Amino acid sequence: MTRPAKDFFAPLAVGAPAPPREIPARPSRAIHFFDPGNEKMAAKVPDMVGTVDVLLGNLEDAVKAENKEKSRQGLVDIGRATDFGPTQFWTRINSLDSPWVLDDLTTLVPEIGDKLDVIMVPKVQGAEDIHYVDRLLAQLEAKAGLDRPILVHAILETARGVANIEEICAASPRMQGLSLGPADLAADRRMKTTRVGGGHPGYLVRQDPVRDDLGVPQYDAQRTSYQQDLWHYTIARMVDACAMHGIYPYYGPFGDIKDTVACEDQFRNAFLLGCVGAWSLHPVQITIANKVFSPSVEDVAHARRVIAAMGDGTGAVMIDGKMEDDASVKQCQVMVALADELAAIDPELKEQYDAISADGEVRA
Ligand SMILES: CC(C)(COP(=O)(O)OP(=O)(O)OC[C@H]1O[C@@H](n2cnc3c(N)ncnc32)[C@H](O)[C@@H]1OP(=O)(O)O)[C@@H](O)C(=O)NCCC(=O)NCCSC(=O)C[C@H](O)C(=O)O
Ligand SMILES: [Mg+2]
Numbered sequence: 001m002t003r004p005a006k007d008f009f010a011p012l013a014v015g016a017p018a019p020p021r022e023i024p025a026r027p028s029r030a031i032h033f034f035d036p037g038n039e040k041m042a043a044k045v046p047d048m049v050g051t052v053d054v055l056l057g058n059l060e061d062a063v064k065a066e067n068k069e070k071s072r073q074g075l076v077d078i079g080r081a082t083d084f085g086p087t088q089f090w091t092r093i094n095s096l097d098s099p100w101v102l103d104d105l106t107t108l109v110p111e112i113g114d115k116l117d118v119i120m121v122p123k124v125q126g127a128e129d130i131h132y133v134d135r136l137l138a139q140l141e142a143k144a145g146l147d148r149p150i151l152v153h154a155i156l157e158t159a160r161g162v163a164n165i166e167e168i169c170a171a172s173p174r175m176q177g178l179s180l181g182p183a184d185l186a187a188d189r190r191m192k193t194t195r196v197g198g199g200h201p202g203y204l205v206r207q208d209p210v211r212d213d214l215g216v217p218q219y220d221a222q223r224t225s226y227q228q229d230l231w232h233y234t235i236a237r238m239v240d241a242c243a244m245h246g247i248y249p250y251y252g253p254f255g256d257i258k259d260t261v262a263c264e265d266q267f268r269n270a271f272l273l274g275c276v277g278a279w280s281l282h283p284v285q286i287t288i289a290n291k292v293f294s295p296s297v298e299d300v301a302h303a304r305r306v307i308a309a310m311g312d313g314t315g316a317v318m319i320d321g322k323m324e325d326d327a328s329v330k331q332c333q334v335m336v337a338l339a340d341e342l343a344a345i346d347p348e349l350k351e352q353y354d355a356i357s358a359d360g361e362v363r364a
Helices: 039-048 065-081 101-112 127-144 159-163 165-169 182-189 232-245 260-273 283-292 297-309 326-343 347-354
Strands: 030-034 054-058 088-092 118-121 151-156 175-180 204-206 225-227 248-250 278-280 316-319 322-325
Touching: 030 039, 030 283, 039 065, 039 283, 054 065, 065 101, 101 127, 118 127, 127 151, 127 165, 151 159, 151 165, 159 165, 159 182, 165 175, 165 232, 175 232, 232 248, 232 260, 260 278, 260 283, 278 283, 297 316, 297 326, 297 347, 322 326, 326 347
Parallel strands: 030 054, 030 278, 054 088, 088 118, 118 151, 151 175, 175 248
Antiparallel strands: 204 225, 316 322
């Protein structure tokens, strides 16, 4: 049963900050994961501020059980000591059925709740998980005297979570977005890949066999095959559910750190489908995400050109032999809006986009 409309934006605890009416479109091309209990990684965090859109202190998988408390305390120390400037500060808490999550929340909100922008919740199964976190956060925020609500991000990593995707997005006004958790999801679905995200050489379509002069198929002759994207279906579902609810979809992790080429391809597929960012597990992946999730100068120039040519946005025009109309103007507006958001936080991109005139000419 969903909350009635009149109650949806009411705080869930006396004294808690009012939930947001809209989720701000803050750039989040890379959500960079680090283990706050790992001294080497933690030491790098201050210098990463401003170079990445989101710094996420991870407390869940990839942190050994015996280090959970150390990582939690490390996150508190980093949160207190760091001025995050334009960079968002997120955490991924332990899963709701784990022995650590209650301490995660009851420690982090009072200690660094004023610094935390978003709490990522793993293995979300349905609206009931978000309702639990929502109420608990409201109680803790009220107790801590916070004046701004912490947002919630759900990872889709179970078949049940994917089946309940719309109710998860709609469960709370705090919902900021969704990420794909391909490794846990593959296990839960009993998929037969052991990779952390990315494609698989066995998941492909093959060209039809050529036929000889008599029309007999030559099954043994050379045929081209095309590897397919194992994650297309889930990402597409995420994009629709998020767009419907005014929140943001993200591709998750790409575990083959050395394969920067395939990582870029996977990220770009997600960008083209509508995702706003991806996780970065290693510093090298920040560069990839920043590149892929920023529209190219050519795309922005084309978009500005179409918008200028379309005047009031109605009717149809021909540009470079292609028809542009009301619908393609809207696509171009999406591109330009993203470019403007990124230019506001990224001086290098600003310079590149500023070199494009309002009618799409790129100045040398
Ligand atoms: C993947 C890693 C274990 C690789 O670490 P390492 O072997 O140390 O890499 P390098 O030698 O190349 O490191 C070079 C230096 O960079 C530092 N480093 C490495 N990674 C990071 C980082 N994420 N943030 C900051 N700094 C980083 C190293 O310390 C080296 O420093 P130095 O020696 O001083 O030069 C490692 O990158 C890593 O653990 N990454 C994070 C992994 C993680 O968070 N995994 C969880 C998310 S994915 C997931 O959970 C699956 C998902 O839920 C699903 O279900 O799909
Ligand atoms: Mg996972």
